[in-house]
Amino acid sequence: MKVLILLGLVFLLMLAHGRIIPRCEFARILKQNDVDGDSGISLANWVCLAKWESDFNTRATNYNPGDRSTDYGVFQINSRYWCNDGKTPGAVNACGIPCNALLTKNITTAIKCAKRVVRDPNGILAWVAWRNHCQGRDVSSYISDCRL
Numbered sequence: 184m185k186v187l188i189l190l191g192l193v194f195l196l197m198l199a200h201g202r203i204i205p206r207c208e209f210a211r212i213l214k215q216n217d218v219d220g221d222s223g224i225s226l227a228n229w230v231c232l233a234k235w236e237s238d239f240n241t242r243a244t245n246y247n248p249g250d251r252s253t254d255y256g257v258f259q260i261n262s263r264y265w266c267n268d269g270k271t272p273g274a275v276n277a278c279g280i281p282c283n284a285l286l287t288k289n290i291t292t293a294i295k296c297a298k299r300v301v302r303d304p305n306g307i308l309a310w311v312a313w314r315n316h317c318q319g320r321d322v323s324s325y326i327s328d329c330r331l
């Protein structure tokens with residue numbers, strides 16, 4: 184009985200923390216969705232980006248008090264330009280999706296929207312964490328140990 188209660192608690196905690204996708208599984212999902220080389224960005228760069236933006240947590244959200252927008256999901260996609268969360272002043276929703284569609288375990292929608300983001304002139308520079316941790320570095324180790 185105690186064990187069952189404990190398991191139940193662990194399960195609830197796991198739900199609360201959302202889903203952390205193991206790095207190599209994340210790389211495989213991206214590859215299956217033809218992300219490698221999309222807009223000239225290598226798979227290793229995408230994995231580096233997600234590592235530093237969300238640590239592969241599909242439920243990651245971060246509020247930006249400056250413009251009252253929020254970043255959503257593994258790619259930390261912003262509600263000012265890309266999705267609709269119903270509370271961001273002047274939001275554009277260029278991906279045409281509700282922001283919570285970026286928080287699901289199935290990251291197909293998040294990948295589609297990320298591809299849209301990099302088609303903009305700023306491209307991958309839109310992601311501060313990519314600039315700070317991945318730009319100009321050898322990022323091969325983010326996928327070199329994965330069976331892809």
Ligand SMILES: *[C@@H]1O[C@H](CO)[C@@H](O)[C@H](O)[C@H]1NC(C)=O
Nearest residue numbers: 212287288289290291292293
């Ligand atoms: C994820 O969602 C997409 C489209 O919404 C679907 O085609 C795909 O099969 C789903 N993947 C999994 C693993 O459920």
